[in-house]
Amino acid sequence: MEKTPDFVAKSTWEKVLYYIALNDMPPPYLLVDKDIVKEKIRLIGRGIGGARVFYAVKANPDIEILRLIAGMDVGFEIASEGELAILKNLNVPAERIITSNPVKTFRFLSEARDYGVRYYAFDSRAEVDKLSRYVPGCSVYIRLTVNNEGSEWPLSKKFGVEIDEAAELLLYAKEKGLDPSGITFHVGSQCNNAYNWHGAIEKARELWDICSERGLKLRLLNLGGGYPIRYTKDVIEIKGIEKRISRSLKQKFPEGIDIFIEPGRAVVGDAGVFVATVIGKATRGDENWLYIDVGVFNGLMESVGGIKYKYVVGSRSAPTKWIIAGPSCDSFDVIDKDVEIPEPEVGNRVLILSSGAYTISYASEFNGFSIPKTILI
Numbered sequence: 001m002e003k004t005p006d007f008v009a010k011s012t013w014e015k016v017l018y019y020i021a022l023n024d025m026p027p028p029y030l031l032v033d034k035d036i037v038k039e040k041i042r043l044i045g046r047g048i049g050g051a052r053v054f055y056a057v058k059a060n061p062d063i064e065i066l067r068l069i070a071g072m073d074v075g076f077e078i079a080s081e082g083e084l085a086i087l088k089n090l091n092v093p094a095e096r097i098i099t100s101n102p103v104k105t106f107r108f109l110s111e112a113r114d115y116g117v118r119y120y121a122f123d124s125r126a127e128v129d130k131l132s133r134y135v136p137g138c139s140v141y142i143r144l145t146v147n148n149e150g151s152e153w154p155l156s157k158k159f160g161v162e163i164d165e166a167a168e169l170l171l172y173a174k175e176k177g178l179d180p181s182g183i184t185f186h187v188g189s190q191c192n193n194a195y196n197w198h199g200a201i202e203k204a205r206e207l208w209d210i211c212s213e214r215g216l217k218l219r220l221l222n223l224g225g226g227y228p229i230r231y232t233k234d235v236i237e238i239k240g241i242e243k244r245i246s247r248s249l250k251q252k253f254p255e256g257i258d259i260f261i262e263p264g265r266a267v268v269g270d271a272g273v274f275v276a277t278v279i280g281k282a283t284r285g286d287e288n289w290l291y292i293d294v295g296v297f298n299g300l301m302e303s304v305g306g307i308k309y310k311y312v313v314g315s316r317s318a319p320t321k322w323i324i325a326g327p328s329c330d331s332f333d334v335i336d337k338d339v340e341i342p343e344p345e346v347g348n349r350v351l352i353l354s355s356g357a358y359t360i361s362y363a364s365e366f367n368g369f370s371i372p373k374t375i376l377i
C-alpha cells in the first residue's frame with residue numbers, strides 16, 4: 001500500500017498509513033485529516049468576494065471536527081435540536097448559526113429562538129405560521145426550486161417553490177411580522193455541473209426583481225451547498241466553480257448584498273478514510289463477493305444513491321471484479337458492484353477513500369454492528 005492512490009492527498013495517505021502502523025485499534029474506524037478540513041475551510045468561498053461560509057453540519061457532525069471548524073472564521077448551517085446542542089456545547093455564538101431546513105420541528109424552533117438564531121429558511125405558508133408563532137420577527141429566506149441535473153444526490157424534489165409562489169410567500173411572511181431577507185436554493189449535492197449555479201442565480205434574480213416591483217427589498221442570497229469531491233472520477237474544481245459563480249453574481253446582482261454559502265461534502269469528504277476489514281469472501285455463480293465490516297447501514301449509506309467509493313487493499317495480485325457487501329444480514333447491505341481490486345485475504349484491511357462526508361452521520365447500529373469511531377489525524 002505504499003504508493004499514494006489517486007484522489008487522496010499524499011500527506012493524508014502518509015498519515016493514514018502511519019496511524020494504522022502505530023495503533024492496533026480494531027477496525028472499523030474513520031480517520032479524518034484535520035489539515036485537509038482546515039485547507040478546505042480556507043479555500044471554500046474565497047473565490048466569491050464577501051461570501052460568508054456556513055458549514056452544513058449534517059455532512060459530518062463529529063464534535064472534534066466541529067471544534068476545529070469553530071476555531072476558524074466560519075459559521076454553521078443546522079437543521080435540528082441535536083445539531084444545535086453540539087454547537088451550544090462548543091459555545092458557538094448564535095450569530096454564526098443559520099438554519100436552511102425549510103420544515104423544522106417545534107422543539108428545534110423554540111430552542112433555536114432561545115439561543116438567538118436569526119436566520120431560517122422556509123417554503124410554505126404553514127412554515128411561516130409556525131415561525132411567526134415560535135420565532136416572531138425572525139429573518140427568513142425562501143427556498144427556490146432549481147435545476148438539479150448533473151448532481152449525484154438531487155435535493156430539489158422534497159423542497160422549494162417556483163418563482164411566483166416564492167414571491168407570494170415572502171409577502172405573506174412580511175404580513176406575519178417576519179423579516180423576509182432573501183432567497184436560497186440547493187443545486188443538488190455532489191453537483192458536477194457548474195452551469196447549475198448560473199441557472200439558479202439567474203432564476204433567483206427574476207424572483208428578486210418581482211419582489212422589488214412589489215415593494216419588497218431583499219438583501220440576501222444564500223447559494224446553498226453542492227460542491228463536489230473526487231470519489232472515483234475527476235470533478236470540476238472549487239476554484240473553477242467559484243469563478244463562474246462570481247461572474248454570474250456580478251452579471252445579475254448588485255454589489256453589497258449578503259452572500260451565504262453552505263458547503264458540507266466539500267469540507268470533510270476527501271479528508272476521510274475508512275479503515276475496514278475483509279470479513280469474508282464467496283463465489284456465487286460467476287460472481288465474487290467480498291464482505292467487509294463497514295456497510296450500507298453503519299457508514300456507506302450513500303452508495304445506495306449511487307456514490308461510488310474507491311477501495312484500496314494491500315494485495316498485489318491482478319485486479320478482478322468484486323461485489324462488495326457490508327456485514328449485516330440484510331440483502332440491502334450491498335455497497336457496490338463491479339469493483340476492480342486485487343484479491344485480498346480474509347482479515348486484511350480495506351481502506352475506503354473520500355469517505356468523510358455523509359457516512360458516520362448516516363450510520364445506525366442496525367443488526368448490532370456499532371457505528372465506527374471517528375479519529376482526527
Ligand SMILES: *Cc1c(COP(=O)(O)O)cnc(C)c1O
Pocket residue numbers: 056058059077100101186188189190224225226227262263264265266
Ligand atoms: C445538505 C445541505 C447542504 C450541504 O450540501 P453539500 O452538498 O454537502 O455541500 C447545504 N445546505 C442545505 C440546506 C442542505 O440541506
